[in-house]
Each structure stands twice: as C-alpha cells, then as structure tokens.
Amino acid sequence: MRSRALGIVLALAIALTCSTAAFAQTKTSSSAPATPTPFDPHDLSGVWFDERPRPLTTNERYWIYKFNAEEPPMTAWGLAQYDATKSSFGTRAYPLAETNDPLYHTCTPPGLPRIYLHPFPMQVVQTSGEVIVLFEYDSIRHPIYTDGRAHDTTLGPLWMGDSIGHWEGDTLVADTVNFNDKTWLDRIGHPHSNALHLVERFRRKDHEHLDLDITIDDAKAYTKPWTTQIEFMLKPKWTLAEQFCEDEESFQKMDKDAAAPAK
C-alpha cells in the first residue's frame, strides 16, 4: 500500500517538476532549473516519515534503536542504568523473551524522545495556539503549546512531558520538561531521569523536508547536553493508520514486521 502510494508520489512529483519547468519557460525566457514547490516555513502540517533504511539486520543501523552512532556521554549513574538494560536491539541484543524493555509485556507509552525511533509516520497538525505531533505508533501525541504559556509545574510527571514552543525565525523551538523516569531514552536502553530536559528545533527546510534537531539535557544521566538530528520526508499521500498496542503479541508481531531483532 505504502510502496504503491510512494510510486504515485514519485510520478506526480516528476510530473509537477516538469510542468512547472515548462510553465516557467513560457512565461520567462530564463532556462533556470525548475523552482521548488513553494511552502510556508511556519506550516509544519502534513504526514512525515524518517526514511532512513530499516533493514532486517539492525546492528549496523544505529537509527533504528538509538539517536547517534557514537555513545552519549553517560554519568556513572547513567552507565549503571544502561548496563542493567536488556534491549532486544543493537549490538548486545537479547531475545524478546529476555528483554527488560519497559514497552514489552505491558502497553506503556514509549515516551519522548524514544517515540521518534519507532518506524512509523507522524502527522503534524497546527491550531492557532498549538502544534500537535500525532504519531501513528499507539495513537501517541505530542502537543506543543505556542500560545505563550509557561511550563505547568502542577502537571505530571508525564510520559510525553510538558512542551511549550515558540518560533525563532523559521524554526519552531520546543522546550519539554516534566518527564517521568519510566521510559528509556531510546530503544537500546540508554536511560533518562525525571530531570530530562529536551529542546527540539523543527525546521521545514523545503516543501518536502523537515529537520528536527534534538538537544538532550539530563544532568543525572549525562555529563553534558548532547544533540541529534533526524530528517523527515513529507508523505503527501499517506494518512496515519490505526495502530494500537494491544498486548505482548502485538509487540512481537510489530517488531518482526519492522525489524527482526539482531542475532
């Protein structure tokens, strides 16, 4: 279904590019290359997907289970937590039956920022005071209030945190605090504490691409703030499907579909 839709998208994109070029030539005599599709940099709406390849063998594809190829700068506490995890992903993967991944065998939410590593699309919708990221995975959402409010310290601790945002030029800067410490930061078991502070910088660099830079600051787990980048592709023909965590079975099926565990 998706690959068929992708084919249509590609064909349409080619057709549009060509017709724009032809149109440009009739209006002006310039032979400049086709102009890119216009877009409003403050409009992030649409369905987006992290299109990095996700092959069956995951060891060498870090983006399936962690944010950067290099290890984040863990504190002694962070390292001890990490050593105790038994992830079903990555270079030291355990079989699913042995993993202590908090998502398995329960239906707890993956939390932020781990949700970005799950291989499902997301849709951004915007209202006058909110940018809402809707994830296909388990119907999770990440509301970012852009109406000028401050963090609500009466909330939480929360799985997805408490996010406020503002625009700096063409970049939406989202600041998220007030997390619980029940989730892993990624799918390989890097930890975070409830002091986790995320800064996300969303920028639509052209019509089809959304860049997300995330800064992870958690003084208990990491010796210094560190950053990661994810590039999302617009999927104009896609819509989010219904996908719910139902039970342990569904996780196992999903993981087999998405990426077989290493080893």
Add this chain to the structure above:
Amino acid sequence: MKLNRIIETRKVSLGFALVFAMVLSFSPAASAQSKQTPEAPKVSTLDTSHDLSGVWFDDHPRLIKVQERYWAYTFTLEAPPMTPWAQAKFNAAKASFGPHAVPLVETTDPLYHTCAPIGFPIIYLYPLPMQIVQTPGEVIMLFEWDSLRRQIFTDGRAHDTTLGPLWMGDSIGHWEGDTLVTDTVNFNDKTWLDRMGHPHSDALHVVERIRRIDHDHLVDDITIEDPKAYTKPWTAHLPFVLKPKWTLAEQFCEDEQSFQTIDQDAAAPAK
C-alpha cells in the same frame, strides 16, 4: 499569570471574530446596494460554520450517583432494540456501571485489567474532553482518554476495505450544509458499544450528524446500525459544550490501577 493571558487572548480573538463577522455581514450588503437594486439580505460570507475546532466536553450534567444518569454509561434512556444474540451478550456482560452494576473486581468490561483501546462510539461516554482539529482533508478528534485519535476523512475518499477490522473504525465525512455527516464502518467486535455492556458486532455502522449549533455548542446526532445486534437502527443525541480555556491533559491507560483511580475520580460505581 500566564493562564489569565491565555483567557484574555481567547476572549480578544473571539471578540475580534464577532466584530469581523458583523463588518462582513454589513459590507457586502452596502456594496451590493451601490451596484444593483437591493434584494434579499445577503448572508455573511464569513463561513465559520464548518469550523468545529476546539476543546469540547459532554454537556450532560454529571452527578456522583450514576444510576439515574444514563449518559454516564449508555446512549439513550430507553433500552436499544436488541436482537436475541445481543440480548444474550448483554445479559452475560457484567458492567461496573448502571442499574446492574457489579463491583470493579467482578466486571467483565473488556477495558478493565487490560489496556485495550476503548473503541468507538463508547469513547463518547467517558467523562473526559475531546479536541477537534481540522486540516483541509480531515476532521480529527483527539480524546483525552488514553490519547485516542479518530480521523474523519473529508477529502472525498471512500471507505478503505483493506483496513482493519479497527477499534475506532474507518470514518469518512462530508458536509451537508452546516452539518458534518460522518460514516464509520470496519469495526472489530472486541469492544462494548457502551459502558453498560450493550454489544456490537463487526457489522456496526455508525452515522453521525455533527453540527455546531452556536459558538459554544456542538451536537452529535448519532445513528447506530448493526443488524446482528439490533433489530433496527436507533439514534442518540450527544450535546457538547466548548471549553475555550481547556487543553487536553496526558492520560494513558497504564494498568488496572489507573482504571480504578479514574473511575473513582469520575463517578463512583453504583451500589
């Protein structure tokens, strides 16, 4: 406080919209007069009637004692017209709500003791708000309860028979005047229709007529059709009130405990 600023902002923008609507409703008439002889009064060109966006909350009163407040657990005061198949299912159900309520530990409610999605249309009976957001081709309902999402496609597509069966169904919609008419099929049969244990089958077909009757009120006239469970289609009327200062909170089903906390908070079980 920031909250005050938000409240003021919302009031200001509402005031602005009203002034704007008045200006628009007068100015076309004025320009029409200069161009041609006066005719029937012009309708405002500012069409806010197709804007359902905002945070909405069930507009029924809610009291601690739920027995006599049917809307806390079912859609209509009178019993729906069940088939024998449905009646048998209903008789076997042990709900923690309504006149036949059992204690929580004895309930067979599929939501308890698991974190299964609540499904549709039962989601409307949960005492938590929903937010509607709209895109050019979609009306999206976001429910506070368990972060559930329901997408109603208004871009002209047909039902996708390759999907599902689904917990929330496959919804398409179109506008008939000021009414959003939605059509939802392709359900699984794992959920109850309501919190009292009325059943539905995977043949469930839900048609809704959703209309914003004024700035602050939304009504949903919902038709339930399921020939396996009900002898004829039946309807319910769901009123909602706008909550301009509310935002949806994070609320996830985590385990049995969270259900019990929620239910104790929302409405003590009967008996």
